[in-house]
Amino acid sequence: MSIGAALLVLAAATLGTYFARSSLILLLADRELPTGIERALANVGPAVLAALTINLAVGSEGLGSIEFAEGAAVVVAAVVAAWRRNLIWTFVAGMATLWILSAVT
Amino acid sequence: MTATSADVSGRSTIIDRQALADLLPVAIPAVPFGFVIGLAITESAMPAWVGWLTAPLVFAGAAQLAMITLAGSASIWAIITAVLVINTRHLMYSAAMAPSFREQPRWMRWFAPFLMVDQVFALAALQTHRTPTDFRRYYLTVAIALWMVWNTVVPLGMLIGPVVPEAWRLDYAPPLMFAGLTMFAIKRIPAGVAALVGGSVSLISVGLRDRLGIVVGAVVGVIAGAIAEQIIANRQVGPARTSGEHGPQATS
Numbered sequence: 001m002s003i004g005a006a007l008l009v010l011a012a013a014t015l016g017t018y019f020a021r022s023s024l025i026l027l028l029a030d031r032e033l034p035t036g037i038e039r040a041l042a043n044v045g046p047a048v049l050a051a052l053t054i055n056l057a058v059g060s061e062g063l064g065s066i067e068f069a070e071g072a073a074v075v076v077a078a079v080v081a082a083w084r085r086n087l088i089w090t091f092v093a094g095m096a097t098l099w100i101l102s103a104v105t
Numbered sequence: 106m107t108a109t110s111a112d113v114s115g116r117s118t119i120i121d122r123q124a125l126a127d128l129l130p131v132a133i134p135a136v137p138f139g140f141v142i143g144l145a146i147t148e149s150a151m152p153a154w155v156g157w158l159t160a161p162l163v164f165a166g167a168a169q170l171a172m173i174t175l176a177g178s179a180s181i182w183a184i185i186t187a188v189l190v191i192n193t194r195h196l197m198y199s200a201a202m203a204p205s206f207r208e209q210p211r212w213m214r215w216f217a218p219f220l221m222v223d224q225v226f227a228l229a230a231l232q233t234h235r236t237p238t239d240f241r242r243y244y245l246t247v248a249i250a251l252w253m254v255w256n257t258v259v260p261l262g263m264l265i266g267p268v269v270p271e272a273w274r275l276d277y278a279p280p281l282m283f284a285g286l287t288m289f290a291i292k293r294i295p296a297g298v299a300a301l302v303g304g305s306v307s308l309i310s311v312g313l314r315d316r317l318g319i320v321v322g323a324v325v326g327v328i329a330g331a332i333a334e335q336i337i338a339n340r341q342v343g344p345a346r347t348s349g350e351h352g353p354q355a356t357s
Contacts, residue, residue, distance in 0.1 A: 001176045006155040012185040013172055014162040020192040022218035024199035025206045033200045039295070040331055045194040046296040047303035047326025049287040051319045052171060052187070054307045057280035062312050070277060074284050081285035087134035090285035091141070091278065098274055098281075 053078075069101035121239075124228070124246035131224040132251055136258050138166050141278045143262015144269065145170060148276055150177025153263065160259040164252060165222060167191050167286055174279045179316040187319050194290075198226040205229070208237040220248035294337060299330030 024033070033041075057074045058066050077094030084090070139160075146156035151173060159169040168188045175184045198221055206214050221229075225248045232243050269275055287304075291297045303326020310318035 001150045001152070001181075003152055003155070005181045006151045006176065009151075009172055009176070009181050009184050009188075010155050010158055010162065013159065013165075013168060013188045016185070016189045017163050017165050017168060017192045017195065018219055020189075020195035021199055021221045022215065024196060025203050025214055025218050028200060028203040038197065038200065039334055040327060041193060041197045041200075042293070043296050043299035043327050043330030043334075044190065044323070045290040046287060046300035047330060048187070048190045048319070048323035049167065049283055049290055050300035050304035051307035051322030051326060052167075052191070053280050053283040053287050054304045054322070055311060055316055055319045056174060056283060058308065058311045063308070070280075073277065074280055077281040077284040078288050081288035082291075085289065087282065087285050087289075088137055090288075091137050091281060094281035094284070095274070095278065098277055102274070 067102070068105055069098050072101055073098035119242070121242045121246040124243045125250060127228050128224070128247050128250055131228065132254050135166070135224065135251065135254060138170075138282060139255050139258030140262040140265075141275070141282055142166065142170050142173065143259045143264070144266040144275050145173045145279055146259070146263050147266030149173045157260065157263060160256050161252075163188075164220065164255060165192060165195075167283070170279055170282065175316060183315040183317055183320065187316075190320065190323050195221065198223075201230060202226065205233045205240060209241060213241055217244060217248070220252055222248075222251065224251060295330045295333040298333035299326040302326045302329035 032038075053074065057070060073094045076097040077090050080093040081087070081090040142160070146153055146159075149156050156173050156176075159172065163169050163172075168191045171187050171191055172184050175187060179187070199218065202221070206217065209217070225244070228247050229240075229244045232240055235243060266275075287300055291300055303322045305322075306325040307318045307322025310321045312318070313321065
């Protein structure tokens with residue numbers, strides 16, 4: 001990635017993030033968002049995060065390239081996250097699964 | 106620990122101690138996350154100094170991790186889209202906080218959103234009963250302290266990154282972190298549907314170039330979530346429950 005492209009991404013991410021955080025504080029006077037929109041916004045996070053998880057877990061080489069240990073680590077991380085609601089445990093459990101299964105298989 | 110400069114001058118009123126105490130439990134998980142981002146920067150196709158700048162400027166863990174890990178394998182437009190989509194949840198925070206900021210001075214209304222990450226929102230949303238001055242003090246204490254923590258751990262991760270042996274497989278930490286963040290984000294059934302469909306569609310479309318599968322998965326997932334919402338609304342839930350509590354949304 002060239003420096004120019006990286007800076008473009010950085011600028012877009014900086015401005016875009018600030019816009020998302022500030023826009024409604026600055027614009028929304030005494031109104032509230034319609035419930036429908038607010039509900040839809042609530043689903044954006046889970047949808048894109050799940051898509052990112054899968055895409056990064058599998059990698060751009062396709063499903064065939066994922067190792068058993070990697071897939072299992074993602075599943076364990078998700079289960080532990082749902083159970084403990086804690087990112088540290090998620091990380092530790094996922095990485096431990098990856099290490100142990102990589103060593104065994 | 107970050108309180109020193111104000112405390113020394115004796116103007117301890119600038120810093121809200123309660124805010125620092127509240128911040129501690131929510132800041133701790135940010136430490137390994139920031140660390141992973143630091144490590145990811147050292148492995149990214151993005152120049153390291155640009156990756157580092159994401160910490161003070163973008164200041165948004167998930168978005169930072171996405172842009173840093175996607176650099177090199179996705180087109181810049183795909184990266185920008187992914188980052189913007191990830192951050193749409195902040196629109197929700199912004200809408201929810203708007204009433205509390207109405208009585209704040211103009212500089213605060215413009216400056217505060219810059220620091221409004223998930224943890225800051227979660228804590229500040231519980232303090233909206235405070236007077237405007239008190240609320241401002243609380244918000245700024247939490248937000249600035251967290252910003253400082255973040256800008257300490259990300260560079261630490263960058264320092265340690267090159268020393269960590271490849272066999273530790275920390276290159277695989279980002280998907281694990283995202284798996285956790287996904288689970289945290291699911292608070293209602295439609296959100297679960299959105300995640301399930303979004304993940305499945307991105308799995309099917311993983312072969313699309315420039316990692317467009319992420320955006321495709323996200324869009325289809327949001328639509329699926331909206332449909333699930335509609336179906337649940339139509340059924341009117343009620344009869345399934347026996348006069349139980351109407352669960353006041355516990356934002357943990």
